[in-house]
Amino acid sequence: MTQDEMKKAAGWAALEYVTAGSIVGVGTGSTVNHFIDALASVKDQIKGAVSSSEASSIRLQELGIKLFDLNEISEFAVYVDGADEIDPSMAMIKGGGAALTREKIVAAVAERFVCIVDGTKTVDVMGQFPLPVEVIPMAREYVARELTKLGGQPVYREGVVTDNGNHILDVHGLSITEPVALEARINAIVGVVTNGLFAERGADVLLVGTPEGVVKK
Numbered sequence: 001m002t003q004d005e006m007k008k009a010a011g012w013a014a015l016e017y018v019t020a021g022s023i024v025g026v027g028t029g030s031t032v033n034h035f036i037d038a039l040a041s042v043k044d045q046i047k048g049a050v051s052s053s054e055a056s057s058i059r060l061q062e063l064g065i066k067l068f069d070l071n072e073i074s075e076f077a078v079y080v081d082g083a084d085e086i087d088p089s090m091a092m093i094k095g096g097g098a099a100l101t102r103e104k105i106v107a108a109v110a111e112r113f114v115c116i117v118d119g120t121k122t123v124d125v126m127g128q129f130p131l132p133v134e135v136i137p138m139a140r141e142y143v144a145r146e147l148t149k150l151g152g153q154p155v156y157r158e159g160v161v162t163d164n165g166n167h168i169l170d171v172h173g174l175s176i177t178e179p180v181a182l183e184a185r186i187n188a189i190v191g192v193v194t195n196g197l198f199a200e201r202g203a204d205v206l207l208v209g210t211p212e213g214v215v216k217k
């Protein structure tokens, strides 16, 4: 079974959490793209979606799924998104596709976060995947120096501008044993828009695509 087949299996399994007549929160990335395909198969039974990126919005619209602005809705039941790593406490690293800030905002409004990953993304301790940090462009080098003081090695993701017009630093060399504390610590650096740790608000449901089928945690 390929990694993409495992992503597809997890993406389609998330349909179980979509209820008739609802607005669905939709994340970003290659795993979510499979979920969007699945969502299109029930598009006549849902109200529509609220999206976390320009890329997902385009895909949702191409498949005929109505988009809602987050400012139009005060609550919705389920947000479905992938992750770059997820630990046993259901804390995640996200932002490999640079969509972390809008993802965190949409996730904050959802009652439940359903995380869909392939089997390579579950880890005991996060940090092998470099932690993305979205920064205001003029603060990039200042924030990089502050992240170095925390023990990481930040690398500017050259050529990438986020949907919000900002830059990304990928922080290598972290061993993230206290994700809630580190998320808050990095967000407190002036110039940081948000960081890719989703720990304070982690996943509520985890669906892992494996060669043996989709495992739910």
Ligand SMILES: O=C[C@H](O)[C@H](O)[C@H](O)COP(=O)(O)O
Pocket: 027, 028, 029, 030, 031, 032, 081, 082, 083, 084, 093, 094, 095, 096, 097, 098, 099, 100, 103
């Ligand atoms: O910014 C991107 C998102 O956080 C993605 O959810 C994450 O990078 C996982 O993406 P993929 O499903 O493509 O591995």
